[in-house]
Amino acid sequence: MCDHSALRDAEAALVSAATDLDAVGGSVPAGDLADAQAVIAVLLAGLMETSARLVAEGKVLGLGIRVASAGLAATDAEQALRFVEVGHR
Secondary structure, eight states: OOOHHHHHHHHHHHHHHHHHHHHHGGGOOOSOOGGGHHHHHHHHHHHHHHHHHHHHHHHHHHHHHHHHHHHHHHHHHHHHHHHHHHHTO
8 A cells, every 4th residue: 555645745855855955055155255265166066066966856756756656546546446346247
C-alpha cells in the first residue's frame, strides 16, 4: 500500500527547500570586501553553482515524486475497478 499523503508531503518539502535555497542567492553581500574580495568571490561562485544544481535537482525530484504518486494512484484505481468488476460477474 502506498501512502500518497506522505509522497505529497515529500514533494512539497523538496520544492519548498529548493525555493528557499534559491531565494538565498539574493542575500549575497555586496560592497568592498578589501583583501578578502577575491577569496570570497571564489567561494561564493562555488556555492552558487552547487546551490543552483541542488535547486534544480530538488525540483526535479519533487516532480518525479508527483508523477510516481499519480501513477500509483491511477494503478490503484484501475485495480479497484477490476476487483469490483470481477465481484459482480
